[in-house]
Amino acid sequence: MLLLLVTVLTVGFGLYLFLKYRFSYWERRGVKQSEAVWFFGDNLRQMLMRETFADMMKRLHDVHPNDRYTGSYQLLVPTLLVRDPDLIKTICVKDFDHFSNHRTFVPEDVDPLFGKNLFALKDQRWRDMRAVLSPSFTSSKMRGMFLLMSDCAEKWVKFFLNKNQEVVELNMKDALTRYTNDVIATCAFGIEVDSLNNPDNIFYTMGRRATDFNSLSRRLKFMGYFIVPWLYRIFKISFFEEDIKEFFYKLVDDTIRTREEKGIVRPDMINLLMEARRGKGNKIEADEKVIDTGFSVVQESDISNGKSSAPMKITNEDIASQVMIFFFGGFDSTASTMCFVAHELVENPDVQSKLREEIMETKSQLKGKLTYEALLKMKYMDMVISETLRKWPLAVFTDRVCTKPYTIQPTKPGEKPVQLSVGQNLLMPVYGIHHCYKYYPHPERFDPERFNDENKDKISPYTYLPFGLGPRNCIGNRFALLEMKAIFYHMLSEFELVPTEKTQIPLKLSQSSINPIAERGFWMGLKKLET
Template sequence: MFWIIIGILLLILFYFLCVKPYSFWKSRGVAQQQTWLIGDLLQMIFTKRPYPQIIRDQYNAFPNERYIGMYQFGFPALIARDLDLIKQITVKDFDHFTDHITFFPESVEPLWTRNLFSLKGEKWRDIRATLSPAFTSSKMRSMFTLMDECAEEFVKFFAEQKKDVVDVELKDIFTRFANDIIGTCAFGFQCNSMKDRENEFYMMGDELTDFKGLWKSFKFILSIASPKMSELLRFSIFNKNTIGFFEKAISQSVQMRKEKNIVRPDMIHLLMEAGEGRLKHEESLTEKETGFATVEESEVGKSTKRQKSEITIKDITAHALFFFFAGFDSVSTLMIFLGYELALHPDIQERLRNEIDDAMKETNGKVTYDSVTKMKYLDMIISETLRKWPGTVANDRVCVKPYTVTPVNPGEPEIKFNVGDSVMLPVYGLHMDPNHFENPDKFDPERFSEENKVKIKPYSYMPFGLGPRSCIGSRFALLETKVVYVHLLKKFEIVVINKTDIPLPLVTTGFNFLAKNGVWVGLKPRNK
């Protein structure tokens, strides 16, 4: 009898912990896939499907629904499928959904909570308006020289090998390039990570962005699933020595610049200027000159009604480290899959090389800011790569004021959001929806031609997010990608080799696109 009672109690406990929480949406009349224990993310473990595919499958599971339910570690989240609803949440009623999900408790990772992505409420608004002027097209123009020098050294490394074909793994080479770009443009460091493969800046950056390993994965999941438990156990995600390295380096750089009155057109200088209130958002007729995917800054970012925000060394370090994360991961993902698609589509690559060659004739072979930003076909290819291989496959918003989604379709339930409830924006699902992009699995840059891009439905394409909370660095990301590919295709053809996987198998861990065997291609010197 004793064991029967224990068994019944365990079943009751199991029901309330592992079954009942996952009927939240079903009980409210919202469509959801059957799930339990820790929610939809469990599918990565048991179904061996990459997270991007899980997002796509969830999106496609209920094609006639404006929104569907999902669960993240037991917490309900609403997936917004309808474009009008996405517009409401990200733009029209943005004041109700201003924040992102909290990843790490402030007491555990104080530096992380200072960056622009993690800040909330009025503090975020103030810092967004303060930093926004640092990312206008005019500031990108001033940084172009630094990017150009990095790209030239990067391509020179392969040219000096004098081989018929140089085999390269794109994740390896482009994370190194992104590292050098962030090093020089954000931190004021100059390094060549192709030649000096174990330079201190790269090794520290690699450690900073390395989330592999069971222990790190466990701590990361716990910090999201139970922030209070993570805080209680003091589980730090980032290595303190690594954080200390960057904080010390930035502190010394800022001090030297102030003492010697050094002005360098990089992010540290712009952050110092922002801290002094000397940056203003410059309106420009060419704000979208860096590409179709560029996110227009909202009125929040352009606002001049802000307090003068003191930007400390810790703040500068926090923002610079977040730019490092974005550059090391999201931007390198764009570069990797752009190279892969060019190798698989030699006809597209040839047309692009012709565009580059024509532009170089006009500048006597010199890569300039204007020549790069005026290459329309290059921008079409990058825009299509971001559609098919977005750096972020899903985005989130957190409700900060009670909100109601009113029914539109017959039988549709009313959804009431409380403070703290979250919405998921299924970026990859939208990008691969044939109702928005015909034959979505095909790599087709013509979707973004002058004739066709006007047909793209607003809010169906969001590689850098939407609304006031979109990525502040979209111009930076697009420009550095264009610069390196112009230099690369001036000298090389990108070709398929024996190691190239077609199709490309993806790993079933992590939250973005990651090739199981790496992304291998060959660089073949051009015969001019």
């Protein structure tokens, strides 16, 4: 009994010393830090569902607001939270070679489908894969995919018109994920999927399961990868369920085999990866005389466009992983952003009316179908989308990992040099920056005029980060923007978005979801316009 007591006391004291040392990490380096809770770090409120992940980013951003950076703790991991725009530029752009990687989430050897995608790849492997994929997402390629997107949007609108109801009440999240599902199916795989008329199609059901971060098993896995990654490696605990992995592997295998057997060539991601595997490579051609997709577009950096020193060895597994992350981002995240756009149009009918006026004016100038050029000339459409991405960024933070020793030099009184070692995690609180009154007066107000021709040039550089920044920005940002603009052009041409009894005004974010989503869902009505 005495031996057991001594053992417990010894272990307890050892744990106390470890936690005391761990949670003084930043203080020992002369960096002001947040009031983290031992073991849980700054995540306790979010884990107890007392605040959203977005609110956590806002709270951490506002700690020591006059400092360029703050020490924080993501569970047990010391993380430097960087809030100063100039320092963000230095880290993510100017000195990118020192911060070229994201933090490892799912180890490649545990789940290759997740661990080998572009977001997770590191160092030269990331550069090589980025160079291969970049040609898929230029504005000229978007022009080629536009007709497919627009056709999906027209079918979506026609489905609800055919209901012949004055007001169709719907869960907009469910409806719009079916639209994004159809767009991805046709643009990435060449498969026509009508997810409204065929609601239980396998492409949609697998996509929904793959992107569900809110199930208990996914939440436990998410925490486990951060707390005890070594345990997950030992037991090979995969992020995706086996049937989901089998579906995507088989889908890619069948698509590649069919294209090779029948000589099918399509301008999409799978084709580019097949070409790269054959050693033909790809390059980004100049997008001359092509209108870009708006204020939110992040330009591609030359750092990822150079040729690799040796040809990439690309397997079907590699291709499946890249397609999966494209699907992962396009299926749920883009649909969620569209839902926030729709909600703001319901809550701000004056904005909706002004946008519809622009749509109808554009429509009157067209001879038939909507064109790529006509859509992208719509300034107010771009202002509405840009402001939604400012107020409701789906990526509430972006991160970097130090890959070479680096020193943050002092520039303000009281600062000391901060030595960053290899493996040090850094975090940029996008949501907090987007809701900072210094950069955006009345940040909680939805105001598209922030992005008009007069005001948009006043926005401070590196304070608008909906798609990240630097060489590791979101590669699919043009695709997502075009997809959003297409659906709202067709939707508002035929319907008025109106509130129903289930509509939550003002909108509140769910504290039980990792991703930003409405507390009571995105319920609203489609009211047919009077003709």
